[in-house]
Amino acid sequence: MTPAIKCLILLAIVALLFVTEMIPLAMTAIGASVACCALGLVPENQIFLGxxxxxxxxxxxxxxxxxxxxxxxxxxxxxxxxxxxxxxxxxxxxxxxxxxxxxxxxxxxxxxxxxxxxxxxxxxxxxxxxxxxxxxxxxxxxxxxxxxxxxxxxxPNILANVALKAAGMPELQFGFFEYAWIGIPITIAGIVYMMFIGKYxxxxxxxxxxxxxxxxxxxxxxxxxxxxxxxxxxxxxxxxxxxxxxxxxxxxxxxxxxxxxxxxxxxxxxxxxxxxxTIFLFAGMIPVATAMNTSGAGKLIAEATVKMLGGDPSPYMVTAVLFGLAVVLTQFMSNTASKALLCPVGIALSAQMGASPKAVLMAILIASSCAFASPVGTPPNTLVLGPGGYKFMDYLKAGTGLVAVCLIVSIIVIPIVWPFFPVSA
Structure with a gap:
């Protein structure tokens, strides 16, 4: 069995234990870090490095x-x-x-x-x-x-610029406030969602x-x-x-x-x-996130997704699928890792379609920040876990709808601001 498959099986078990809370969240996280070593996914000296x-x-x-x-x-x-x-x-x-x-x-x-x-x-x-x-x-x-x-x-927002420069397209790098074109709409939509739906x-x-x-x-x-x-x-x-x-x-x-x-x-x-x-939950999941990256599990998921898209996918389909993939990965991987993994994939797919990579990259960036459905997806979520007395399912209930709102707003706004096929001046 390859390291990637081992890691995916471990991730599935961890996800199940998180959702059911059959054992305390912190114990699941620490147990997962030990399992990473037992399965040969991380070295022994990195088990508690988190x-x-x-x-x-x-x-x-x-x-x-x-x-x-x-x-x-x-x-x-x-x-x-x-x-x-x-x-x-x-x-x-x-x-x-x-x-x-x-x-x-x-x-x-x-x-x-x-x-x-x-x-x-x-x-x-x-x-x-x-x-x-x-x-x-x-x-x-x-x-x-x-x-x-x-x-x-x-x-991690800056990783898109790093990927564009590495791909030989430094002229397409995002400006400091360019993110606001999508960041402000999803922030407004997110607040409206929480005020009228999420609060329930x-x-x-x-x-x-x-x-x-x-x-x-x-x-x-x-x-x-x-x-x-x-x-x-x-x-x-x-x-x-x-x-x-x-x-x-x-x-x-x-x-x-x-x-x-x-x-x-x-x-x-x-x-x-x-x-x-909070400390042990976050620290315990760091080796798991590392294993997702080093074992090739994250890459395996990305490659399978790309293969599923077929030979001539629609830019809108590519954007939506990569958004969904990034959202899933970022619930358990750091958003830095998910962005670093998917940005090159987005650029490659854009080149295959003859489209500008900016729209696809922005979708990946936004999706990787939408770690709302898990307490371990992003540090702000982990920080409020203890003081708020939350359970894993509380994040899943309130956060999933927010992710859906961000997806809808992104699919509408991103292609308008960053066209797939911009008209040359």
């Missing part, structure tokens, strides 16, 4: 910084301000949160945006007396949507997590001085992330250390604030 991944470190740091905002009372104070602006209604708050997250994600990392806004949203929910599970998933979805608006909204698919309650947090915070005194210190820390972290002075994970860890040293929270509170389910 625990040292920069994104996992970012998660840990931002959990502590976020907790500091709660223990000082800053999150509740900011939340109160947002509630006064948008009201205490679940719908108006959802709209405000998604708009803020999308705008921030357009120019900041969508992961960093989600990490920074989680404590604020938790504070909003506590102030408005609504369940955080009703607002945190929309936050993550909006961050993912906003990341499609610019070249830097999500780092969200869980009604997130269990006891919020109550436990609130009770613990009520036992702590907060002071204005500590709120100011915590605010300065958060502004410093966001500023560092925005300017790129230091890597995201460094900014988060330094912020966490300063928060403890300045007494915004105790060392014990910092340890307790880290959601280990």
């Amino acid at each position: 625990l040292a991944d920069s994104t996992v470190v970012l998660f840990g740091g931002m959990f502590v910084v976020g907790a500091a905002m709660f223990y000082t009372g800053l999150a509740q104070k900011i939340g109160g301000g947002v509630v006064r602006m948008f009201g205490k209604g679940e719908n108006s708050l959802m709209f405000g949160i998604m708009i803020i997250a999308a705008l921030m994600s357009a120019v900041l990392s969508n992961t960093g945006t989600t990490a920074c806004l989680i404590p604020v949203v938790m504070g909003i929910c506590a102030n408005a007396k609504i369940s955080a599970s009703r607002e945190l998933m929309p936050l993550a979805f909006a961050a993912g949507l906003g990341g499609t608006i610019t070249l830097i909204g999500t780092p 698919l969200l869980p009604k309650d997130s269990g006891t997590l919020n109550l436990e947090i609130d009770e613990e915070i009520l036992e702590n005194e907060t002071s204005t001085q500590k709120q100011i210190i915590c605010g300065i820390i958060m502004v410093g972290v966001i500023g560092s992330m925005a300017t790129g002075i230091v890597p995201l994970e460094i900014a988060a860890v330094v912020g966490a250390v300063i928060a403890v040293l300045t007494g915004c929270l105790t060392e014990k509170q910092a340890y307790n604030s880290i959601d280990w389910v």
Whole structure:
């Protein structure tokens, strides 16, 4: 049996366990990483390498910084301000949160945006007396949507330009704001979907997590001085992330250390604030994503899809099929890996049809960012898993419709903005 087939079988088993939750999600992920080694898909020294991944470190740091905002009372104070602006209604708050997250994600990392806004949203929910599970998933979805608006909204966006340059077509590379032609429409459509349809698919309650947090915070005194210190820390972290002075994970860890040293929270509170389910879930799936790439499993799926299209496919069919393929892959692979895998395929298919590759590439880029139907498809989804008390099926229920909305908007808008057969000047 080839490594690619082994990897696909493993992926199917993992998907089944995720959906049914026969065993806890984190245990499935860690078990999958061990299985990757047992099947010879990754070396022994890489089984738990995901625990040292920069994104996992970012998660840990931002959990502590976020907790500091709660223990000082800053999150509740900011939340109160947002509630006064948008009201205490679940719908108006959802709209405000998604708009803020999308705008921030357009120019900041969508992961960093989600990490920074989680404590604020938790504070909003506590102030408005609504369940955080009703607002945190929309936050993550909006961050993912906003990341499609610019070249830097999500780092893998630039991979299309890399692929075009490698194919000898640097003149066709995408500009910084060119993504906005499709990014803004799908962001608007996504927000509308969540406001009118998606909200009915969200869980009604997130269990006891919020109550436990609130009770613990009520036992702590907060002071204005500590709120100011915590605010300065958060502004410093966001500023560092925005300017790129230091890597995201460094900014988060330094912020966490300063928060403890300045007494915004105790060392014990910092340890307790880290959601280990999120850490192990994301870290455990990194070897699986790596195996998908190195074993050739992802390539095998792509080749089978291309073969299925036949010898003379319609550009619209190619775009729709590659969109669907990218969406499926990105639920379990990193969007960086799925884009890197499919961009060259898209360029080759475009050349075969005599069409411009820009429309096909943009469909791949957008689809690879539509990892809404799984908690492991994108870091923002993983970040809200613990605080929102979500299950795997919650993402599948609310996220699948959002993916469908993005597909419909993309099929309509992309060929208009980037024609398959542009007329020469």
